[in-house]
Amino acid sequence: DIQMTQSPSSLSASVGDRVAITCRASQSISSYLNWYQQKPGKAPKLLIYAASSLQSGVPSRFSGSGSGTDFTLTISSLQPEDFATYYCQESYSNPPWTFGQGTKVEIK
């Protein structure tokens, strides 16, 4: 099975900061990479698919990049509502659908 590794596991940032989260796959997955946002006590929400395509309704401050094994989720200007945990997920295997371990974005 493909393993997905995110870094960092957590980060502290201020409103307005530019934030980047990375996700590495254990083998090439082309652009078959999704990003989800989860707020405490809530279900995850799809943010980005195909490594860089924004899901409908997601603010443009979110962007995704990468292909092969290395991917990045970038928030250009962190907003109060963006404090959450972010997960990457490979959609290359189908099944299984493997998630990264998550990156918690906290308020500095």
Next chain:
Amino acid sequence: EVQLVESGGGLVQPGGSLRLSCAASGFTFSSYDMHWVRQGTGKGLEWVSTIGTSGDTYYPGSVKGRFTLSRENSKNSLYLQMNSLRDGDTAVYFCVRGDTMVQGVIPSYYYVMDVWGQGTTVTVSS
């Protein structure tokens, strides 16, 4: 409104059984793959099971042989029968819709989990 509502969670002893249900509304249920994804307390997301539109099912090794996923399209419902439950099965269980996004002039197909229920909590404890 597209919606998934889970039910059936609760407290069960190790070795016991539980049946989770998921009621779907706002979309053509029979046309979509459906999944269960779980999350232990303070932990990450773990894929638990999938049922395709044709009724084909998939499980990871951690639950294979213990969990059985089924669907009843006439009732827009999904069911997860969980047997031989273990402490490690304690989690919030999310019902999730799978979909395929198409991109490009030469189409490429990208699978997503695009609709999630609010989750139901399963606690396995003596």
